[in-house]
Amino acid sequence: DVKxxxxxxxxxxxxxxxxxxxxxxxxxHENMFWYRQDPGLGLRLIYFSYDVKMKExxxxxxxxxxxxxKKERFSLILESASTNQTxxxxxxxxxxxxxxxxxxxxxxxxxxxVL
Amino acid sequence: RKEVEQDPGPxxxxxxxxxxxxxxxxxxxSQSFFWYRQDCRKEPKxxxxxxxxxNEDGRFTAQLNRASQYISLLIRDSKLSDxxxxxxxxxxxxxxxxxxxxxxxxxFP
Numbered sequence: 001d002v003k004x005x006x007x008x009x010x011x012x013x014x015x016x017x018x019x020x021x022x023x024x025x026x027x028x029h030e031n032m033f034w035y036r037q038d039p040g041l042g043l044r045l046i047y048f049s050y051d052v053k054m055k056e057x058x059x060x061x062x063x064x065x066x067x068x069x070k071k072e073r074f075s076l077i078l079e080s081a082s083t084n085q086t087x088x089x090x091x092x093x094x095x096x097x098x099x100x101x102x103x104x105x106x107x108x109x110x111x112x113x114v115l
Numbered sequence: 116r117k118e119v120e121q122d123p124g125p126x127x128x129x130x131x132x133x134x135x136x137x138x139x140x141x142x143x144x145s146q147s148f149f150w151y152r153q154d155c156r157k158e159p160k161x162x163x164x165x166x167x168x169x170n171e172d173g174r175f176t177a178q179l180n181r182a183s184q185y186i187s188l189l190i191r192d193s194k195l196s197d198x199x200x201x202x203x204x205x206x207x208x209x210x211x212x213x214x215x216x217x218x219x220x221x222x223f224p
Contacts, residue, residue, distance in 0.1 A: 031210050040123075041218035043159070043202070050210065058211075090158055096210055103149060104204075104212055106158035 003027070004107035006091055012113045019078040021110050023091030030096035032074035033104065035067060036087040043068075043090065049074055050096060081114045088112075116141055119205050121215035128222055132193050136218045138183045138203030147206040148186045150177055152199045153217065159202055162188075193222045 007022035023032065033048040035058075045058030045068040055066050063085060067075045074093075078085055088111050092104040120139045135179045140148075148165035163170055165177040165186050174191040186205075190197055200217040207213060 033211075040216065043214040045211065048211065094210065102147075102210075103161050103164065106160070109158050111156075 004091060004093055004105050005112050006089075006107040008110050009108060010111050010113075012115065013078075013081050014115050015082060017078075017081050019081050019112065019114075021076040021078075021089055021091075021112070023074045023076070023093075023107055024072055025074075025076075025093040025107075026072065026103070027093065027095075027105070028069075028071065029093035029105075031094045031102075031104075032068065033092040033094075034064075034074065034076045035061070035090045035092065036085075037090055038087050046076065062068060081112075083114050086114045095112075118142065118207070118213045119203060119215040121203055121218045123216060123218060123220050125219040128193050128220070130193055130195060130222055130224055131190065132222075134193055134219075134220065135187055135189045135190045136201055136203075137185050137187050138205075138215050138218075139183075140171055140205045140213075141184070142205070142207050143181075143184060145205045145207055147180055147212075148177075149204040149212070150186075150188050151202040151204060151214075154199050159214075162201070190220075193220075195222050195224065198222045
């Protein structure tokens, strides 16, 4: 079974703090993704990575950065947290299968509240 | 027009009913299609992939209509435990998936 884990289920931070969200997958997947999910807006892609040290902007990268130093780990960084970054953050991973997209497997999510 | 669209619902159906959801997509070059199930405050989990020839798994049937650019999910003999939000996901010929905002299903006794 594919396992994607995230470092925290719930997190409360203050405005201006630097926030690290960690994601680890154990299936040797090439691709990893960070989404946020908000009511009425669905899943929105923040950043993704095809390989170690590779990153690509998603649809809403502003205010975020990422790091992929090892294949199994993909970190999302909020440089200076703001209240509009309060959300559910979901990490996902998938195999890279050429032109066809393979299934994405999700971690349990981190519910971040910024006060 | 959104890339992937779903009726948000909620669909309220009695146990034992048959219910169907559609999901429309805008890019005719899309190659891969999926249905995910998401329970309240949990992560999305893959329900089934959608193949050109259709796909059936027990009470669940997924279909693809390329001409009209939509996928469908049919649930027969609904159970209380089927209550969840169902997300469709479509790729755009890359490794990214575009998700719909989900359709909420509530099955009542």
